[in-house]
Amino acid sequence: MTRFNYLDRPKLKRPVLVAGLPGIANIGKLAAEYLVYKLKAEKFVELYSEHFPEWVIQEDGALKTLKMDFFHARPAGLKHDLILATADAQAATPVGQYVLTGEILDFAEKQGVETVGTMAAYVISPNETIDGTVVGAASQPEMTKLLKKHGVKLLDGGMIVGMNGLLPALAPVQGMRGFCLLGTTKGGMLDVRASEAVLRALSSMLGFNVNLQELHQHAATLPKFKSPALRLPKGLEDEPSYIR
Numbered sequence: 001m002t003r004f005n006y007l008d009r010p011k012l013k014r015p016v017l018v019a020g021l022p023g024i025a026n027i028g029k030l031a032a033e034y035l036v037y038k039l040k041a042e043k044f045v046e047l048y049s050e051h052f053p054e055w056v057i058q059e060d061g062a063l064k065t066l067k068m069d070f071f072h073a074r075p076a077g078l079k080h081d082l083i084l085a086t087a088d089a090q091a092a093t094p095v096g097q098y099v100l101t102g103e104i105l106d107f108a109e110k111q112g113v114e115t116v117g118t119m120a121a122y123v124i125s126p127n128e129t130i131d132g133t134v135v136g137a138a139s140q141p142e143m144t145k146l147l148k149k150h151g152v153k154l155l156d157g158g159m160i161v162g163m164n165g166l167l168p169a170l171a172p173v174q175g176m177r178g179f180c181l182l183g184t185t186k187g188g189m190l191d192v193r194a195s196e197a198v199l200r201a202l203s204s205m206l207g208f209n210v211n212l213q214e215l216h217q218h219a220a221t222l223p224k225f226k227s228p229a230l231r232l233p234k235g236l237e238d239e240p241s242y243i244r
Contacts, residue, residue: 002049002103010044010072012081016206017108018117019085021163025191026222027183028119028164031199032086034218038210041071041084047104051096052089068104075208082206083111090162101166109174115143116171119198120164121191122155122182130184132193134201139168139178147179150204155182179205192219 020032035041047068056063068087075082091100108116122135136152137160138144147154159165160180168178181201183194196212203210 002047002051002100004107005046005048006044007046008042008044010042010081012072012083012111013074014080015072015083015111015113016080016115016117017083017085017111017113018119018202019087019104019163019167020119021085021087021090023090023162023164024121024123025183025185025188025194027121027185027191027194027198029086030190030192030195030215030219030222031119031202032084033222034195034199034212034215035073035082035210036071036084036086037218038214039073039075039082039084041073041082043069043071045070045107047107049091049096049100049103051091051093051100053092055089057088070107075206075210078206078208083108083113097162097166101163101170104163104167105170105174105176108171108176113176115177115179116167117178117202118164118167118180119195119202120160120180120182121187121194122158122184123187124184126186128186130186130193132197133184134197135182135184136201137165137168137180137182139172143177143179146205147181150201152181152201152205155180181205190219190222192216195219 020028052066066088071084091097136147137155168180171178181198183198185191185194
């Protein structure tokens, strides 16, 4: 069962939903949480679900279950709102990934969302050079053109694993556009430079400015626990071209 706990019901104008979830090098999660911080976004919904791992965490002196948070903001210069989604973890199973994705898209549709984006990682081999490239994919030709226009290299092969791929891929089923921005990384627990590259691409695409000078400092505030890896199909565990 999934429960949406509404803290507020703001009137949003043609919002764009952008999710940054835990994954390889926490690229998307750091990017989304930094936007929440810099844009002074206000939390208006909490999502609780049985599809999250069966963990509890201690926060502010109390035990709390894992959840997803939704924030809203209107960056200077934009004529529409942003909904920023962050989470303590992704769903723990493939079935949970699909179920939770569907419920999030239902929620997005009710908020009037027209475009759904995610931010994540593109893993390169150890002998490749990291040059700040952002790789992307989109669910419609017009979104693909927008990615190219703003210097995003289009994904060629590989897989986007979990909700980072499912959210933009299934968005058109409910009449929304979808895209995914992937920062190139060699992995690890945190890649701040990749998050920075993704944020530059996102702000360019959507048409707003964000000061990134505090990003490295803000990275130290990320939760210290590591979310569980997704269960990949047999034979793909060592596939070097997958994305999460």
